[in-house]
Amino acid sequence: QAIRHADSFAALDRHKDSGKIRHYAVAVGPDLGWQDEGVASVSERRVPAQIIYSILEQDPARAIIDAATANDVGVFTRVPHASGMLDGTHTKDTVLDETPFGESDHRSYRRLMWMKSAIRKLAAIDFLLENYDATIGQLAIRFCLMPNVVASCTPTITTEEMLDEYVAASDLGRFDAADMTTLDRLYATNFDVDDEPARMKSSVSPTGFVLMDGVTEIEPAAA
Structure with missing residues (x-):
């Protein structure tokens, strides 16, 4: 409803026309x-x-990227x-018995089960480290920059070393078509990991949630 609220966007357009702002955009989220x-x-x-997008979490970003491409919007x-x-904090051999995030960490909403599942998926994308002279952190950013409609990628950076590492990702070449095909296949099969479909938030679902297919309505998770 907020996206279709004409008054809000009319106000933003007035600010843009008056020179108070140069541009505006929509941040899709949280979560x-x-x-x-x-x-x-x-x-x-x-x-x-602005959307959440990664090798491990490509939905619903892919649908938004497709729509943006069709409408020539970044x-x-x-x-x-x-x-x-x-x-690079975790590898396929990492063993987690408790969440690594403290209560004050904005990532603390991530459930331990989700993190264990993500670690199992790392084994499936090891081939990227073999095919490219780059860190997994750089490859993750390079993946996000692959669609032509993507203007930029914003990672979390807390150290100067991370800044230097991530900036270098822009110098990497594009992924080979064969590797992108492999990633597409892996994502379609959940990286060969057997776990429950991810829940995604929605304001148009009566329950407030949909499954990763973006269609099936489910009951909201227990508190």
């Missing part, structure tokens, strides 16, 4: 989900959208490292 909202932003409003990606799963 995964909001596919209908993101698609409406780039297709109905034709306003750039998108910005964030959380390319899937809350630390793709920044």
Whole structure:
């Protein structure tokens, strides 16, 4: 409803016309989900959208990217490292018995079960480290920059070393078509990991949630 609220966008356009702001965009979130909202932003409003996108979490970003491409609107990606799963902190051999995030960490909403599942998926993408002279953190960013409609990628950076590492990702060449095909296949099969479909938030579902297919309604998770 907010995306279709004409008065809000009319006010933003007035500020833009008056010179108070140069540009504005929509941040889709928080958390995964909001596919209908993101698609409406780039297709109905034709306003750039900032979206969550990573090798491990490609939905609903792919639908929004497709809509943005069709409407010649740019998108910005964030959380390319899937809350630390793709920044080199963890490997396929990592064993987690408790969440590594403290209560004050914005990533603390991630459930331990999700993190264990993500670690199992790391084994499936090991081939990227063999095929490219880059860190997993750099490869994660390079993946997010692959769609032509993506204007930028915003990772979480807390040290100067991370800044230097991630900036270098822009110098990497594009992934080979064969590797992208492999990643597409792996994502379609959940990286050969057997776990429950991810829940995504939605303002158009009566329950407030949909499954990763963006269609099936489910009951909200217990508190």
